[in-house]
Amino acid sequence: MSRPLMSCREFSEFLDRYVEGELGDVERLEFERHLAACPACVAYLESYRRTTRLARALGASDALPGVPDELVAAVLASRRNA
């Protein structure tokens, strides 16, 4: 009897290890076998990856705020008092 397909629950639970490339060949193939048969997990994987990308983009594309004069003054003052 061939191994039953992994469940969507297992897929979701260990998804990060698949995404980070931390799985061995056998496990990775099981993930891919599941993906080939399950459109919902394909959609889940894709949106999971894009969630990370959106968070990264948020950090990378932040406009640099100006430095308020009060902040400069406060830093210098607390340095003198330190």
Place this chain on the structure above:
Amino acid sequence: MASRASGPAPEQDEALLLDRMRSGDEAAFAEFVRRHGGRLLAVARRMLRSEEDANDAVQDAFLSAFRALPEFAGDSRLSTWLHRIAVNACLMKLRTRRRKPEGPIDELLPTFHEDGHATNPAVAWREDAEAMLGRERTRSLVREAIDRLPEGHRTILVLRDVEELDTEETAKLLGLSTSAVKTRLHRARQALRTLLDPHFREDDR
């Protein structure tokens, strides 16, 4: 003071400024804060939810940097060194601030039927989700979703995905094992995905 186009090369310029600071030149400290304050403020605003806390953390970060200046060897990049100091100052702030009780993350994680199938099977996201990030409305949407994560998970997601520290560094800063960081990061990403899903799913046009 505006820098001249014909001035010294940036690294040389930076080394000169550090030397002036080491000799206690007050104007050099002001120049240093003006130069790097914007980037540190951006980090602090991403990590902390209040502007007041962000300002405090930036001040603390600069004071730590000034204290550590004699040991700054110049073998790591100054911007990387300062980024780490700022992250540390923000973590201190998060620790000392009165915390609201940690909400459970479970209700933001995917749920499954007895047979292992998802109770709400995922739907594809619209193609232009990332492009939408150019719009301020979308950026604040992602920011607000991150802010809705329970504090412990939020911190890990911000350190790993927004500030792009690696797992080891994150684990060290938080006093956690790397496997605990990985598990929490995975849950945090799943929870963030749940929160973003209604805004980005394909059938929601």
